[in-house]
Amino acid sequence: MACSELPEVAYEREGFALAVEFEQPVCEGTLRGMEQRVAMVERTTGIEQSSPMTIYWLAGELERICPRPASGCFIPGTMIIAATGPSLHHEIVHAVMNTRGSVPYAEEGLAEVLSGQAVYYNPDFNDRPLRDLGQTRKDAREGAIDYVRAAHFMHFVREQVGEDGVRDLAAAIDAGNAPRRFVDILERHFEMEAEDIERAYARSGSFYPSVRFEEAEPITAFDLSSGVNLSLDCASKFTMGPPSAASAGMFRLRRIEGDERVRGTLAFEGEGDVGAVLFRAVDPGGRWVQDWWRPVPKLDDKRIELRPGDRVSVDLDLREGWMVLARTDDPSELLFAGLQVFRTDGG
Amino acid sequence: MLLPVLALLLVDASPSRHEVAVHAVYPLPRWGVALGYRYALRERLGVGATFEYVMPSRGYLHLPGFEQALGLSLWRRAVGQGVYVEPQLSFAHSVFYRLPDQSRHVMRLGGEVGWRLALSRRLSAGVGMGAAYGWSIGATGSICTFDFQCASTRPGAVARARVSLGVRW
Numbered sequence: 001m002a003c004s005e006l007p008e009v010a011y012e013r014e015g016f017a018l019a020v021e022f023e024q025p026v027c028e029g030t031l032r033g034m035e036q037r038v039a040m041v042e043r044t045t046g047i048e049q050s051s052p053m054t055i056y057w058l059a060g061e062l063e064r065i066c067p068r069p070a071s072g073c074f075i076p077g078t079m080i081i082a083a084t085g086p087s088l089h090h091e092i093v094h095a096v097m098n099t100r101g102s103v104p105y106a107e108e109g110l111a112e113v114l115s116g117q118a119v120y121y122n123p124d125f126n127d128r129p130l131r132d133l134g135q136t137r138k139d140a141r142e143g144a145i146d147y148v149r150a151a152h153f154m155h156f157v158r159e160q161v162g163e164d165g166v167r168d169l170a171a172a173i174d175a176g177n178a179p180r181r182f183v184d185i186l187e188r189h190f191e192m193e194a195e196d197i198e199r200a201y202a203r204s205g206s207f208y209p210s211v212r213f214e215e216a217e218p219i220t221a222f223d224l225s226s227g228v229n230l231s232l233d234c235a236s237k238f239t240m241g242p243p244s245a246a247s248a249g250m251f252r253l254r255r256i257e258g259d260e261r262v263r264g265t266l267a268f269e270g271e272g273d274v275g276a277v278l279f280r281a282v283d284p285g286g287r288w289v290q291d292w293w294r295p296v297p298k299l300d301d302k303r304i305e306l307r308p309g310d311r312v313s314v315d316l317d318l319r320e321g322w323m324v325l326a327r328t329d330d331p332s333e334l335l336f337a338g339l340q341v342f343r344t345d346g347g
Numbered sequence: 348m349l350l351p352v353l354a355l356l357l358v359d360a361s362p363s364r365h366e367v368a369v370h371a372v373y374p375l376p377r378w379g380v381a382l383g384y385r386y387a388l389r390e391r392l393g394v395g396a397t398f399e400y401v402m403p404s405r406g407y408l409h410l411p412g413f414e415q416a417l418g419l420s421l422w423r424r425a426v427g428q429g430v431y432v433e434p435q436l437s438f439a440h441s442v443f444y445r446l447p448d449q450s451r452h453v454m455r456l457g458g459e460v461g462w463r464l465a466l467s468r469r470l471s472a473g474v475g476m477g478a479a480y481g482w483s484i485g486a487t488g489s490i491c492t493f494d495f496q497c498a499s500t501r502p503g504a505v506a507r508a509r510v511s512l513g514v515r516w
Contacts, residue, residue: 078492
């Protein structure tokens with residue numbers, strides 16, 4: 001397919017139509033993840049998307065749809081989004097909310113939060129997030145919005161004001177209200193003056209986890225001892241893929257939950273070229289936070305990479321937020337994979 | 348190019364049956380420009396067509412809109428002079444210019460009353476006011492999620508005005 005042509009819609013799912021610019025089929029887990037994102041945003045914001053969106057998952061040259069070079073875009077006034085992969089869920093949030101750009105700082109921050117971006121940022125008293133709410137669409141176009149700060153502030157807001165507050169703020173965004181109205185809503189829900197909200201924000205925590213944490217399949221310490229299924233099947237709701245428009249393959253992501261230490265021998269078995277890797281969701285020092293849509297295990301120096309037949313000694317502190325990813329470059333067939341920890345700590 | 352135009356304006360000829368006009372149009376609260384042609388079927392009966400471009404709403408330049416209108420005008424004195432009444436049928440379109448298959452269409456029925464002043468034998472100026480009612484037609488794409496984003500294809504009642512400058516021959 002010539003890169004200048006746009007692909008035809010290949011998938012019709014609940015809430016969206018998807019056109020992809022690559023040969024590999026989109027795995028069921030990825031499609032369901034998008035459906036879940038639409039439903040989750042509707043549920044959280046109280047806004048129902050006006051009509052099903054059309055998603056263009058492109059290999060590149062987004063300028064065919066987007067107004068300027070970007071990794072993704074939502075076209076205001078339409079239900080059309082385009083992305084190369086990493087920002088697909090972010091743009092889905094924009095499309096469901098059908099944002100008008102009246103409070104771009106909050107809109108981008110909320111899109112980061114609801115798309116599942118975890119964030120690590122150290123706020124201080126020089127941060128003036130309520131002033132940033134006054135940034136305009138022109139500011140946004142010129143790249144003035146700091147997405148990490150915007151996401152961190154909206155994570156904080158969401159934590160503080162709860163579901164009702166998020167719905168009220170989303171309604172203000174939906175109505176195209178001015179930033180002043182947005183601040184009024186914040187003051188009402190915080191029961192504080194604007195300056196006090198900023199002071200409270202400056203004292204808030206650094207790390208906010210991804211909302212996808214709850215969506216990922218959990219593994220307990222007991223599961224690790226008894227054996228964990230990591231099999232890959234593109235038709236399965238647990239398998240996602242491709243990792244990006246540019247790379248074929250499928251993967252399965254599970255989170256390990258608990259607050260204990262697991263010591264022992266970790267054994268991994270798998271068919272074909274299946275590999276697995278254990279890694280942490282966030283660097284304790286805040287240097288990186290994993291993208292749950294497309295994790296990059298090699299960010300973590302403590303990662304444990306596994307090939308079929310590997311046996312390695314492990315000492316895992318489950319409070320560190322470990323995840324396990326199984327992956328293969330060949331999405332064409334079902335591939336068995338699993339791991340088990342033979343514990344030496346009596347657990 | 349200039350010479351034929353000057354010739355049209357200055358040379359006296361037989362009674363005019365044709366007119367080409369440019370219009371500043373105001374499909375309230377928006378505005379646009381239009382190019383129109385009118386032909387005199389009878390002394391007081393004319394038929395005309397216009398092609399109209401409506402300026403997109405601020406922030407939605409990627410959703411341009413245009414409209415084609417057909418009208419049958421009845422004139423009090425003669426076509427192109429004085430007061431007229433014109434029932435109109437029009438088709439309006441909004442389109443996402445990067446994906447032309449993403450569009451919205453409206454059919455409108457309406458009417459206009461207006462007045463034309465002959466500035467010379469060849470030149471005329473005029474004003475008009477009217478109203479129309481529009482219905483969405485055809486399959487709708489994923490655009491114009493709010494009507495204000497696509498002024499030219501807003502369904503329902505629309506009030507409109509125009510200022511015209513025409514050349515007759």
